[in-house]
Every structure is written in structure tokens, then in C-alpha cells.
Amino acid sequence: xxxxxxxxxxxxxxxxxxxxxTDVCTKAELVDYSGVKGLYILRPYGYAIWENIMGILDAKxxxxxxxxxxxxxxxPESLLQKEKDHVEGFAPECAWxxxxxxxxxxxxxxxxxxxxxxxxxxxxxIVHSWRxxxxxxxxxxxxxxxxxxxxxxxxxxxxxxxxxxxxHATPEEAIKETEQQLExxxxxxxxxxxMPVVRGCKTDKEKFAGAERTYTIECMMHDHKAxxxxxxxxxxxxxxxxxxxxxxxxxxxxxxxxxxxxxxxxRIIGGIIMTHGDNNGLVLPPxxxxxxxxxxxxxxxxxxxxxxxxELIARLKAAGLRVRGDFSxxxxxWKFAQYEMKGVPxxxxxxxxxxxxxxxxxxxxxxxxxxxxxxxxxxARIPELLGDVQKGxxxxxxxxxxxxxxTATTLDEVKAIAEKENGGFIKTMxxxxxxxxxxxxxxxxVSSRCIPFEQEHVGDVCPVCxxxxxxxxxxxxxx
Amino acid sequence: xxxxxxxxxxxxxxxxxxxxxTDVCTKAELVDYSGVKGLYILRPYGYAIWENIMGILDAKxxxxxxxxxxxxxxxPESLLQKEKDHVEGFAPECAWxxxxxxxxxxxxxxxxxxxxxxxxxxxxxIVHSWRxxxxxxxxxxxxxxxxxxxxxxxxxxxxxxxxxxxxHATPEEAIKETEQQLExxxxxxxxxxxMPVVRGCKTDKEKFAGAERTYTIECMMHDHKAxxxxxxxxxxxxxxxxxxxxxxxxxxxxxxxxxxxxxxxxRIIGGIIMTHGDNNGLVLPPxxxxxxxxxxxxxxxxxxxxxxxxELIARLKAAGLRVRGDFSxxxxxWKFAQYEMKGVPxxxxxxxxxxxxxxxxxxxxxxxxxxxxxxxxxxARIPELLGDVQKGxxxxxxxxxxxxxxTATTLDEVKAIAEKENGGFIKTMxxxxxxxxxxxxxxxxVSSRCIPFEQEHVGDVCPVCxxxxxxxxxxxxxx
Numbered sequence: 001x002x003x004x005x006x007x008x009x010x011x012x013x014x015x016x017x018x019x020x021x022t023d024v025c026t027k028a029e030l031v032d033y034s035g036v037k038g039l040y041i042l043r044p045y046g047y048a049i050w051e052n053i054m055g056i057l058d059a060k061x062x063x064x065x066x067x068x069x070x071x072x073x074x075x076p077e078s079l080l081q082k083e084k085d086h087v088e089g090f091a092p093e094c095a096w097x098x099x100x101x102x103x104x105x106x107x108x109x110x111x112x113x114x115x116x117x118x119x120x121x122x123x124x125x126i127v128h129s130w131r132x133x134x135x136x137x138x139x140x141x142x143x144x145x146x147x148x149x150x151x152x153x154x155x156x157x158x159x160x161x162x163x164x165x166x167x168h169a170t171p172e173e174a175i176k177e178t179e180q181q182l183e184x185x186x187x188x189x190x191x192x193x194x195m196p197v198v199r200g201c202k203t204d205k206e207k208f209a210g211a212e213r214t215y216t217i218e219c220m221m222h223d224h225k226a227x228x229x230x231x232x233x234x235x236x237x238x239x240x241x242x243x244x245x246x247x248x249x250x251x252x253x254x255x256x257x258x259x260x261x262x263x264x265x266x267r268i269i270g271g272i273i274m275t276h277g278d279n280n281g282l283v284l285p286p287x288x289x290x291x292x293x294x295x296x297x298x299x300x301x302x303x304x305x306x307x308x309x310x311e312l313i314a315r316l317k318a319a320g321l322r323v324r325g326d327f328s329x330x331x332x333x334w335k336f337a338q339y340e341m342k343g344v345p346x347x348x349x350x351x352x353x354x355x356x357x358x359x360x361x362x363x364x365x366x367x368x369x370x371x372x373x374x375x376x377x378x379x380a381r382i383p384e385l386l387g388d389v390q391k392g393x394x395x396x397x398x399x400x401x402x403x404x405x406x407t408a409t410t411l412d413e414v415k416a417i418a419e420k421e422n423g424g425f426i427k428t429m430x431x432x433x434x435x436x437x438x439x440x441x442x443x444x445x446v447s448s449r450c451i452p453f454e455q456e457h458v459g460d461v462c463p464v465c466x467x468x469x470x471x472x473x474x475x476x477x478x479x
Numbered sequence: 480x481x482x483x484x485x486x487x488x489x490x491x492x493x494x495x496x497x498x499x500x501t502d503v504c505t506k507a508e509l510v511d512y513s514g515v516k517g518l519y520i521l522r523p524y525g526y527a528i529w530e531n532i533m534g535i536l537d538a539k540x541x542x543x544x545x546x547x548x549x550x551x552x553x554x555p556e557s558l559l560q561k562e563k564d565h566v567e568g569f570a571p572e573c574a575w576x577x578x579x580x581x582x583x584x585x586x587x588x589x590x591x592x593x594x595x596x597x598x599x600x601x602x603x604x605i606v607h608s609w610r611x612x613x614x615x616x617x618x619x620x621x622x623x624x625x626x627x628x629x630x631x632x633x634x635x636x637x638x639x640x641x642x643x644x645x646x647h648a649t650p651e652e653a654i655k656e657t658e659q660q661l662e663x664x665x666x667x668x669x670x671x672x673x674m675p676v677v678r679g680c681k682t683d684k685e686k687f688a689g690a691e692r693t694y695t696i697e698c699m700m701h702d703h704k705a706x707x708x709x710x711x712x713x714x715x716x717x718x719x720x721x722x723x724x725x726x727x728x729x730x731x732x733x734x735x736x737x738x739x740x741x742x743x744x745x746r747i748i749g750g751i752i753m754t755h756g757d758n759n760g761l762v763l764p765p766x767x768x769x770x771x772x773x774x775x776x777x778x779x780x781x782x783x784x785x786x787x788x789x790e791l792i793a794r795l796k797a798a799g800l801r802v803r804g805d806f807s808x809x810x811x812x813w814k815f816a817q818y819e820m821k822g823v824p825x826x827x828x829x830x831x832x833x834x835x836x837x838x839x840x841x842x843x844x845x846x847x848x849x850x851x852x853x854x855x856x857x858x859a860r861i862p863e864l865l866g867d868v869q870k871g872x873x874x875x876x877x878x879x880x881x882x883x884x885x886t887a888t889t890l891d892e893v894k895a896i897a898e899k900e901n902g903g904f905i906k907t908m909x910x911x912x913x914x915x916x917x918x919x920x921x922x923x924x925v926s927s928r929c930i931p932f933e934q935e936h937v938g939d940v941c942p943v944c945x946x947x948x949x950x951x952x953x954x955x956x957x958x
Contacts, residue, residue, distance in 0.1 A: 032601055032604060032605065034550070034551045034597065034600070034601070035555050035558055035600060036551060036553050036555060036588060039551035039552075039553060040551070041548065041549070041550055041551065041597075041601050042548055042549035043548060044546035044547065044548055044616070047546075047547050047548050047549050048546070048547070050549075051547060067523035067526075067527070068523065068526050068527070068530060069520065069521055069522060069523055069526050070520070070521035070526050070529075070621070070639060071513070071520055072513045072515060072518035072519070072520065072637055073518075073552075073590075073621060073623070073637060074515050074518060074574075074637070075514075076514050076515060079514055092580050092581065093580055094580065095553075095576050095578070095579050095580075095588075096576060096577065096578035096579075097574050097575060097576050097577075097590065098575065098576075098577045098578060099574070099575035099577060099587070100574050100575075100625040100636075101571050101572055101573065101574075101625045102571065108578070109515060109574075111552075111576065111590070118513065118520075121513070121514060122511055122513070122520050125511055126511065131807075137523070141621075142549075142552060142620075144552075146579040146580045157579075158551055158552060158553070160549060328610075
């Protein structure tokens with residue numbers, strides 16, 4: 001007898017996008033809430049997506065010469081305070097340890113919100129000569145930022161991420177590293193997560209606390225809002241000076257090194273959900289899906305069906321795919337809905353009639369298309385179909401981005417587009433003044449997402465002050 | 480011109496074993512000290528050893544059906560207090576967060592010393608039916624225990640580990656899991672880390688806070704002291720009752736599940752150092768060595784030497800080995816000492832005379848043996864030699880364990896052996912009384928390491944009280 005499990009219902013995204021998002025996070029079993037606000041549990045299915053992302057990035061980092069390290073999770077207050085801009089940016093949202101066992105600590109310790117200060121302190125011990133450079137470090141860890149409003153993946157008080165920290169003999173080398181790592185993130189998004197990105201520079205207002213320059217990739221979500229998806233910072237020698245890091249150059253003269261950092265977090269999983277999801281739940285890009293193919297036997301009590309399903313699973317596993325079968329006593333209808341909720345890219349159905357006809361039926365999660373696959377072509381066709389899903393998902397997201405990217409020349413235009421489109425990406429020229437950037441926020445409700453690397457001439461003057469402007473900025477409503 | 484780098488000196492292990500250990504940790508570039516006592520920086524070379532251990536264990540965990548998750552790092556005080564024995568064991572060494580941003584928290588939050596309470600709280604939300612069991616979870620993270628005395632790897636206030644947590648319908652299944660995971664740790668130690676282990680049960684005094692039963696593997700270090708290297712706990716249904724975890728069994732009756740946890744930490748790297756190291760530094764088992772083979776060109780200014788070294792590296796890489804070359808301008812002598820310090824299992828020297836003779840010279844780190852390897856046999860011989868090193872290291876450690884394992888029948892005998900041997904593993908019978916266990920500690924300076932699975936009859940009575948005794952215990956001086 002089939003178990004009487006009900007298919008979980010989620011809110012329609014058109015009705016309430018925020019509630020839809022939360023529903024997907026819980027019903028697809030990605031997260032659970034813990035007893036502390038803003039601290040989430042990543043359940044096996046959610047964590048497996050992160051593991052796949054880690055695997056991809058870690059291999060790329062190592063291929064470009066980076067090494068992993070582990071820094072402490074606690075930062076003494078005095079260390080955090082060494083770089084002025086940095087402490088101003090982070091101190092207000094630090095969680096502080098004040099008791100060790102039953103004793104009050106002589107100095108309070110902050111749980112790392114980011115680890116620049118720890119890396120700098122360490123480097124001040126170990127860097128002596130140009131021979132010690134560059135240092136290309138990365139760490140996988142979690143950090144804490146005591147945010148007021150929180151949401152799974154998008155804004156947690158604790159989140160998982162990687163933070164890269166590098167030290168170089170010259171500014172040119174450090175800037176090259178900053179750009180290279182941004183491109184690594186762009187590559188991850190576009191070629192693995194099926195998320196097109198806009199690459200650019202942050203304005204001074206939006207850059208990282210302590211950075212000279214912050215690069216960013218910005219993605220458009222299904223609701224036309226923007227998600228900052230990865231950032232890469234060039235620090236110049238500011239931190240090195242603050243922490244007294246020096247080295248003897250090739251001429252044996254004292255010199256100050258230049259520094260970068262770059263990070264990508266589990267926030268990107270929020271981006272995957274909001275880029276690709278639909279009213280049936282999650283839609284996962286095959287490249288990072290924990291289960292790429294779910295095999296579902298139909299009428300499995302009939303002779304030979306379970307055996308044939310087992311055979312297909314074994315063959316697909318041998319072909320290097322992440323495949324699973326569901327042989328539970330739940331109904332096929334429940335199973336179909338369940339794996340749609342979980343965003344499995346391909347469902348393979350196999351029943352008595354299919355066996356007789358020598359084929360199985362593959363169903364694409366991204367567009368619902370059913371494809372009859374002759375069993376002898378299984379190992380060739382299924383990976384090909386996964387490739388089609390990956391490509392289809394990218395193209396759909398690209399279409400969303402293109403169709404909701406606008407240009408504007410006046411503040412009223414920006415405001416009208418942002419209101420009508422719930423954000424969108426709006427390109428305008430900008431004079432470079434902070435006051436005009438603030439006015440955009442106050443009057444049109446948009447923030448600067450970036451100054452894109454690919455500049456266009458969309459006007460001659462700043463839409464706010466009317467002064468000559470040569471930089472193009474992309475504006476939007478950010479998560 | 481060769482750089483005038485000096486070979487780093489370390490303290491002889493016979494002179495001061497503790498100082499030798501610290502010297503190896505820093506000179507082999509495994510760790511650096513941070514600004515907070517007991518919080519260590521794992522440098523790239525140290526962390527790479529941990530990455531290799533993680534890779535081995537993670538694959539084994541997954542092969543036996545375990546899934547990774549990520550739990551929050553903070554535990555509300557009220558949650559920690561739910562299981563009485565557990566909170567008594569851990570509360571005295573918790574680090575507490577009392578401030579979030581600038582505001583005092585309504586309830587103080589402990590940085591996880593271990594995560595049983597978090598897993599239980601989560602499971603109380605998601606477990607309903609027998610269909611939901613078993614849950615086989617693991618997480619890779621760091622934990623904090625506010626220890627008074629600290630040492631790199633061996634006792635940190637923060638350390639990296641994995642903690643597995645599983646929930647089962649029956650005690651039998653949970654006990655089987657506990658035993659299986661202990662065996663996974665034993666397999667890691669014996670077959671990858673070249674560390675022989677003694678498997679057994681902890682006495683009640685030594686078991687984990689809240690556990691019904693704690694299994695352990697105990698390793699003997701070079702100085703004859705014991706290192707508890709991995710533990711696996713059976714909790715019965717104690718935690719489940721405290722946290723209200725129930726499920727409907729197959730007969731639809733309410734039932735209480737049974738639970739396990741098991742953990743292995745970066746402490747094991749301390750174990751590797753103290754089992755295999757010598758007065759030239761670290762000696763790493765090939766299975767987890769970040770660099771398995773270091774290729775050093777000799778007289779590299781002579782034509783063809785650098786090219787030939789490059790060729791050897793490429794061939795060994797293609798054969799699947801972790802190999803590196805050192806083409807720096809440091810002298811060969813400095814390089815030899817440096818990679819000995821770092822414990823690289825095999826050094827391959829190649830110079831003009833070697834090239835002429837069509838061979839290279841391989842030098843084993845574990846015993847200094849030099850082996851001439853014809854170049855055409857490189858891909859066959861080098862992996863074979865690495866296998867020999869791995870085997871040789873295990874046998875040497877096994878010999879140390881065997882030669883310093885004793886039996887005793889009186890307290891005086893135990894005391895005399897422990898004093899003479901700086902510990903050793905001493906087998907005696909034990910009546911099972913806590914008072915006698917305490918007397919062993921007070922009068923002979925040894926603690927019970929475990930009640931080995933492989934029992935022997937080494938007497939008829941307890942050496943302390945003289946009462947009949949049927950259990951054999953292994954005693955030692957523990958790190």
C-alpha cells in the first residue's frame with residue numbers, strides 16, 4: 001500500500017516572492033531554523049549543493065596556486081581596531097565573547113566577521129623577503145555578522161563562505177589577482193550555476209570596509225532584484241602599513257606589500273533558488289545538483305520493473321552521473337512532485353510498457369519536456385540532456401536579465417522603471433558624486449550595483465545633477 | 480649565488496620531547512601562534528595534511544551512507560542545559576557570547592564545544608516516523624573548549640574536527656554504528672597514518688559526558704605516552720528523552736530513538752608528529768603527505784639538469800603522485816635538510832652523473848636508505864618505494880608499541896614500569912571499582928586508557944584492592 005504522504009504546497013511566487021523563497025528553502029529540505037535567530041541549519045540536501053560549489057571553486061583556486069589555511073575564529077578587539085575603516089565597517093555587527101569558562105576575559109574577543117586582521121597579523125610574523133611572496137591563501141569557514149533582519153541564505157548572522165587573502169610585492173600583481181579571482185567567480189556563476197553576471201567595480205560608497213577598490217559580480221533574480229554574488233577587493237598597502245608588514249625587495253631595500261581579499265558565500269545558493277526556481281519548487285543546475293537524475297519505477301510491483309530501474313541506475317552511475325532511485329512505497333505522483341520540489345534536473349521513468357518498448361522516459365525539470373530515450377542510448381543521451389538543461393537554464397536567466405535591463409537619462413525615468421519593474425538593472429551615466437548616488441537611493445529607491453567593466457555611452461550628463469558624466473553605472477534594488 | 484639561508488635547528492627529542500614537538504610544529508611550518516592563547520593558525524603545509532585526512536574519512540563516511548550538514552556555531556545556554564550529564568561535562572569550558580553588536584543578549588550563547596544538543600533540537604523538528612530513520616549525519620567544523628593549558632594540535636582552545644551524529648530506531652543498530660565508526664578511525668590510523676591502535680571501551684570515569692558507552696582507539700607515541708586518537712559514543716535514548724525526540728514505529732506506536740556520536744580532530748596530526756618524527760623533524764606517512772616526492776636537481780647550472788628534473792616531475796605527476804621540485808637558488812644541502820624537516824617521504828636527486836648513468840637517486844625519509852632507480856623504471860619504482868616507506872613506518876611504530884606494552888599484577892609493579900618507561904601501556908586486571916581506578920592515578924600516575932576489545936587473562940585479582948577481577952584494562956600516561 002502506498003504511504004499517504006501529501007505533496008507539500010508552496011506559495012506562488014507571483015503572490016508573495018519572499019514567502020515562496022522561504023517555502024522552497026524549507027520544503028525542498030535545504031534548511032531548518034535553529035534556536036538562535038539568523039543561525040540556520042544546512043540540511044544534507046542544502047549542504048550537498050554547497051559541497052559541489054566548494055569542489056568546483058577549490059579546484060580552481062588550487063589550479064591558480066592558492067593554498068588553504070585555517071585561521072582562528074576569534075579576533076581580539078585590539079587587533080580588529082588596527083585598521084580604521086575596517087573596524088568602523090564591522091564593529092557594529094560583531095558578536096563578542098566576554099566569558100571563557102566562568103571567568104571574564106581581560107579583552108573581549110570578536111567572532112570573525114571576516115579575517116583580514118588575522119591574516120595580516122600572521123603575515124607580519126612570517127614575511128621577511130621578496131622570496132616569501134606572493135602568499136596566495138584561502139580558507140573555508142563560517143563567519144558571524146550580527147544582522148538585524150535575517151533570511152535563509154540571503155542574510156544570516158552566521159554564514160559559510162570562503163575568504164581568499166593574498167599578499168604581493170607589487171600593486172600591479174595584486175590588482176591582477178583581484179581581477180583574476182573575480183573572473184573565477186564569474187566563471188562559476190555562468191558556467192556552473194547558469195547565472196549570467198554583470199562584472200564591475202563598486203562605487204566608493206558600496207566598497208568593502210578598508211578596500212581601495214571592490215570588484216563585484218551582480219546577478220538578476222527572477223523578481224528583477226539584484227544579488228551581489230561575489231566580491232574581490234584590492235587593499236593597496238593600507239592593511240600592510242597598519243599591521244607593520246614589510247619585506248626586503250630584490251635590491252635588499254625595505255618595501256611594503258600589497259594585498260587582496262575575495263569571498264563567495266552560501267548566499268549564492270539563495271541566488272540559485274531565486275534565479276531558477278518556479279512554482280513547483282527548486283530548479284537546480286545539473287553542474288551542482290546533488291542528484292542529477294532521479295530514476296522512478298512506475299508500476300514497480302510488475303515483474304522486472306525494479307530490476308530494470310536498478311540496472312539503469314547502475315549504468316548511469318558508471319557513466320559518472322549523480323543518480324538515485326526512489327523505490328519507496330510512495331505513489332509515483334508524489335515522487336514526481338517531491339523531486340520537482342527538490343529541483344532534480346532530470347527524472348527518468350521506467351515502467352512495464354517502457355521496458356517492452358526498450359526505452360525510458362526522461363522529463364526535464366526546467367521546461368517539463370518529455371524525451372523518449374532508447375535504452376541502448378542511455379549513457380550517451382542522458383548526459384546530453386543534462387547539458388541541454390544546463391544550457392536552457394542559462395538562456396532563460398540571460399533572457400530575464402536582458403529583458404529587464406534598461407537605460408535612463410533622467411531621475412524620473414529611473415524611478416518609473418524601478419517602480420514598474422520591481423528594480424531591474426537600470427543603466428545611467430553618473431558624475432561620480434556621492435550626493436547624486438544618495439539622491440538615486442532616496443528619490444528613485446535604487447542603489448548603485450556597479451560601474452560595469454563593459455562601459456556604454458548612454459548619455460552625456462548625470463541624471464541627478466545634470467553635470468557632465470563619463471561613467472556608466474548600473475542601478476537596481478539589491479537583496 | 481645560493482641564498483645564505485640557514486638550516487633550522489630543533490631541540491633533540493631525547494633532551495626535551497615537549498620542546499622538540501613544538502619546534503617541529505613551527506619549523507616544519509605546520510602552525511603559527513595567533514594573538515589568543517590556545518588558538519592556532521594552521522599554515523598551508525599543516526592544513527594540507529588535514530585536507531588529506533578529511534578526504535580519506537569523508538569518502539569512507541559517504542560510502543557508508545553518511546551525509547554532511549552544517550549546524551550553527553552558537554548554542555543557547557538553555558539548550559546546552561537540557562541533558563544534565565552533558566552540561567556538567569562541558570559548561571566549565573565554554574566560551575560565551577554575551578554581546579551582539581553593541582547590545583547585551585537576552586540569553587548568553589555558547590560557542591559549540593560539541594554539537595549533540597544542536598542535532599537533537601533539529602531532530603526533534605524533523606523526525607516523525609520510522610521512515611525518517613536512520614539519520615546518518617556528519618559535520619566538518621571547529622569547536623571551542625576553554626582549556627587552561629594549551630599546545631598546538633594536542634590541546635587547543637579551538638580545534639578542527641568532524642563530528643558524526645546518528646539516530647536509529649533500535650539500540651542494536653546504534654551500537655553497530657558506534658562500532659563501525661570506531662573501526663573507520665582504526666582503519667584511518669593503521670592503514671593511512673601508519674599508527675597501530677588499541678581498540679577498546681572507556682571506563683565510566685573516562686567516557687564522554689552524557690554517553691552510555693564510549694569506544695576509543697589509543698595510540699602509543701614515541702615517548703611511550705598514550706594519545707586518545709578517536710572516540711565513538713553510544714548514547715542510548717538519554718538525549719532523545721531529554722529533547723523529546725519520538726517517532727511512530729512500524730506498528731504506528733510512539734517510540735524513542737537511539738543515538739550515537741563520534742569524532743576525530745586535528746589532534747591526530749599531533750599523533751602523527753609524535754609517532755613518526757625524529758631529530759631531523761617531521762616524518763609523514765606517504766598516504767597523507769602533502770608532498771610525497773620532492774625532486775631536487777643537483778648542480779642545476781649544468782646543461783640538461785633542470786630539464787631532466789622537470790621531466791621527472793611531469794612523469795611522477797602523471798603517475799598520480801603528489802610531487803614537487805625545488806629549483807630555488809638555495810644549496811642542495813639546505814634543501815635536503817628543509818624537506819627532511821617537512822617530513823617528505825621520498826627525496827629524488829638528479830644531477831649530471833645520474834643523467835649520464837640513466838638513473839636517479841631516491842632517499843627514504845623514514846630510514847635514510849638510498850636507492851638507485853633506473854629512469855625507465857621511475858613510474859613503477861617510486862610508488863613501490865612509497866609503499867615501502869608506509870609499511871616501514873607502520874612496522875617501526877608497531878615495534879615501539881609492542882616493546883613498551885607490559886603486564887603487571889601489583890600496584891608497585893605498575894608504578895615502577897610507568898616511572899621507568901615514561902608511561903608505556905600497562906595491562907592489568909581491574910575489579911571495576913572507581914576507587915581502584917582513582918588509586919591507580921594517585922599512586923602509580925597512570926589513567927585507564929581503555930578496556931581493550933581483545934581481552935587477555937593477565938591475573939585473577941585487581942592489583943589495587945585484591946578482589947577478584949575479570950576485566951583487563953590498559954593503563955598509561957595520556958596526552
